Amino acid sequence: MDTYSLLREIADSWVLLALFAFFIGACLWAFRPGSRAVHRDTASIPFRHDDRPAAAGEEAER
Template structure:
């Protein structure tokens, strides 16, 4: 492929794909029940399991 064609693709559709991914990550972090799961995950290093 030609460099300019790949650059045009990255400038347009690559940016759209990254924006959709960012919105999805934010929506996943703010979903209902997410705080409880985040709190549980934060406590994993502090557990004293035998």
């Protein structure tokens, strides 16, 4: 058996299984019960300093 066929068989089975397990793990990590506060905090980043409008020169400095 040549190297290409061997690597193709490994990629078709074990690597596919490993990537699927990684995907499921990432989904479980993102939707874990304790992450709601982190997601809410991250989502509110653009609105943190929204209590007053920016001054005319303040926007150009950024």
